[in-house]
Amino acid sequence: xxxxxxxxxxxxDRTGKRVAAGDIVITPVDLAYVQDGTGPLTxxxxxxxxxxxxxxxxxxxxxxxxxxxxxxxxxxxxxxxxREFAAKTGMVLSDIGGGxxxxxxxxxxxxxxxxxxxxxxxxVMGGAMGAFASGMGSTDVAVAxxxxxxxxxxxxxxxxxxxxxxSKGVYSKDLILKVIGxxxxxxxxxxxxxxxxAAIESMPMTERMVLSNMAVEAGGKxxxxxxxxxxxxxxxxxxxEAEWKEVRPDADAEYxxxxxxxxxxxxxxxxxxxxxxNVVPVTDASVKGLKIHQVYVGSCTNARFEDIQVFCSLMKxxxxxxxxxxxxxxxxxxxxxxxxxxxLLEVLIDAGATISSPGCGACPxxxxxxxxxxxxxxxxxNRNYVGRMGNPAAFTxxxxxxxxxxxxxxxxxxxxxxxx
Amino acid sequence: MxxxxxxxxxxxxxLIAAGRYYHLRSNLPxxxxxxxxxxxADFAPNxxxxxxxxxxxxxxKGSSREHAPVVIKICGARAVLAKSFARIFYRNCINIGLPxxxxxxxxxxxxxxxxxxxxxxxxVDRTKGIxxxxxxxxxxMARILEEGGLVAYIxxxxxxxxx
Numbered sequence: 001x002x003x004x005x006x007x008x009x010x011x012x013d014r015t016g017k018r019v020a021a022g023d024i025v026i027t028p029v030d031l032a033y034v035q036d037g038t039g040p041l042t043x044x045x046x047x048x049x050x051x052x053x054x055x056x057x058x059x060x061x062x063x064x065x066x067x068x069x070x071x072x073x074x075x076x077x078x079x080x081x082x083r084e085f086a087a088k089t090g091m092v093l094s095d096i097g098g099g100x101x102x103x104x105x106x107x108x109x110x111x112x113x114x115x116x117x118x119x120x121x122x123x124v125m126g127g128a129m130g131a132f133a134s135g136m137g138s139t140d141v142a143v144a145x146x147x148x149x150x151x152x153x154x155x156x157x158x159x160x161x162x163x164x165x166x167s168k169g170v171y172s173k174d175l176i177l178k179v180i181g182x183x184x185x186x187x188x189x190x191x192x193x194x195x196x197x198a199a200i201e202s203m204p205m206t207e208r209m210v211l212s213n214m215a216v217e218a219g220g221k222x223x224x225x226x227x228x229x230x231x232x233x234x235x236x237x238x239x240x241e242a243e244w245k246e247v248r249p250d251a252d253a254e255y256x257x258x259x260x261x262x263x264x265x266x267x268x269x270x271x272x273x274x275x276x277x278n279v280v281p282v283t284d285a286s287v288k289g290l291k292i293h294q295v296y297v298g299s300c301t302n303a304r305f306e307d308i309q310v311f312c313s314l315m316k317x318x319x320x321x322x323x324x325x326x327x328x329x330x331x332x333x334x335x336x337x338x339x340x341x342x343x344l345l346e347v348l349i350d351a352g353a354t355i356s357s358p359g360c361g362a363c364p365x366x367x368x369x370x371x372x373x374x375x376x377x378x379x380x381x382n383r384n385y386v387g388r389m390g391n392p393a394a395f396t397x398x399x400x401x402x403x404x405x406x407x408x409x410x411x412x413x414x415x416x417x418x419x420x
Numbered sequence: 421m422x423x424x425x426x427x428x429x430x431x432x433x434x435l436i437a438a439g440r441y442y443h444l445r446s447n448l449p450x451x452x453x454x455x456x457x458x459x460x461a462d463f464a465p466n467x468x469x470x471x472x473x474x475x476x477x478x479x480x481k482g483s484s485r486e487h488a489p490v491v492i493k494i495c496g497a498r499a500v501l502a503k504s505f506a507r508i509f510y511r512n513c514i515n516i517g518l519p520x521x522x523x524x525x526x527x528x529x530x531x532x533x534x535x536x537x538x539x540x541x542x543x544v545d546r547t548k549g550i551x552x553x554x555x556x557x558x559x560x561m562a563r564i565l566e567e568g569g570l571v572a573y574i575x576x577x578x579x580x581x582x583x
Contacts, residue, residue, distance in 0.1 A: 041486055
């Protein structure tokens with residue numbers, strides 16, 4: 001019998017029987033959550049199914065993050081419904097200003113070995129904790145909240161081994177963009193994208209999170225990374241060390257596909273519209289020097305304290321270029337507070353940035369930075385589809401916080417290695 | 421019988437239910453008026469009950485918003501046909517009782533008159549006089565769809581059980 005992949009191990013542990021890729025299982029759900037765009041439908045579905053209670057209220061979370069604070073009456077009404085439902089069922093409420101669901105869930109709730117289900121596709125970010133974390137629709141999450149379990153097919157695994165060392169100015173965002181550019185937006189459909197190798201082992205947690213976060217951009221069901229000493233350090237930093245346990249794949253695990261990447265060879269990358277796999281190096285003539293009207297640092301992908309720190313290390317003492325706007329939306333209250341206390345918000349304000357309250361901000365096009373017709377946005381977010389940021393006549397380019405900083409300084413897409 | 425509305429590869433849930441209509445998510449009939457608006461503005465105003473949404477590869481990629489298949493269903497679609505689907509969208513379709521069928525859609529043209537035989541596993545293109553077979557759904561999903569979606573399934577069984 002061959003060994004198990006990370007996701008096979010987690011699901012075997014949670015279901016109490018040895019499972020393998022292709023098996024259909026019912027598994028307990030250790031953490032379930034919704035956000036304000038998917039929660040109202042989830043709760044209406046719970047009411048229809050007469051699931052009036054949460055199976056595990058303290059592990060069921062209602063996040064108000066997408067329309068936070070609400071820009072419209074209809075959305076304020078959704079929030080009222082969510083708060084009432086949370087109060088009635090005893091679910092945890094993370095209200096406006098708390099931050100993006102996946103970020104807050106990662107800081108305080110996701111544990112190594114957990115099965116985490118969220119009504120939002122970027123729930124996959126929890127994989128960086130050594131968990132099985134996957135996004136589902138409202139009705140599936142309604143069942144997970146109400147019954148404390150879900151059904152799923154144990155996914156095949158694509159193993160991504162990353163060796164070498166990242167060069168200056170190159171980050172995990174560049175790595176994931178490169179991989180998505182290579183395998184395309186359906187390259188990992190239905191699969192687990194398991195990351196490992198020397199460059200992942202030495203990577204700080206906040207950088208690992210980017211890789212897990214964007215698994216869904218390649219169609220992945222989850223993006224697990226082994227729980228190790230870095231995981232323990234992160235949990236300790238959040239006063240959760242007791243929740244740590246080691247979770248690793250077996251050395252002889254059977255992978256459906258293996259991809260090897262050298263971090264040493266990577267360059268800063270840019271995903272051009274209209275989708276995440278339209279990727280070129282920042283030096284490519286199609287992007288280098290392109291006029292950018294708005295630089296956006298936000299979302300669950302790249303708006304943590306550490307991302308703002310990278311951004312500010314380049315931006316310090318500089319001003320945003322004339323004709324370019326800079327909006328920064330910290331991913332969570334923790335990132336916001338750390339940025340404040342370490343003086344980063346001052347760097348941003350001096351540079352001319354607009355800083356908005358923690359949440360999803362401009363990323364999904366609800367509010368907080370909808371671009372104008374014909375405008376180009378350079379964004380640290382995860383998607384650049386037509387209409388994604390709220391205007392189908394605007395264009396979104398995805399890149400790292402470092403590339404965002406260099407671009408904000410010059411008002412055109414700029415290689416961060418030329419600025420640092 | 422219904423008309424084929426053809427779409428290309430990689431139709432995202434942002435194209436199906438755009439973020440700028442976020443405030444309409446608790447008003448689904450109103451949200452449905454904007455279904456697929458940024459891909460084909462003529463779809464929502466003209467789609468009729470029994471019509472088919474026909475995509476290419478990776479249909480429904482992106483977000484988990486169940487509103488995407490829901491508004492397609494409200495527009496009257498009998499089914500969504502595609503060469504392949506993004507995972508969450510596919511599961512959402514079945515959960516709301518909207519058949520999502522993996523089939524070779526290259527052979528279907530815009531405006532073709534189609535018929536779905538779910539139990540027989542085939543699409544009949546009456547315009548072309550051809551039959552396009554498709555593999556059966558995995559048993560768990562087939563049962564959920566057969567019973568009208570996940571809400572009906574849970575109501576009937578009183579629990580989450582595997583078919």
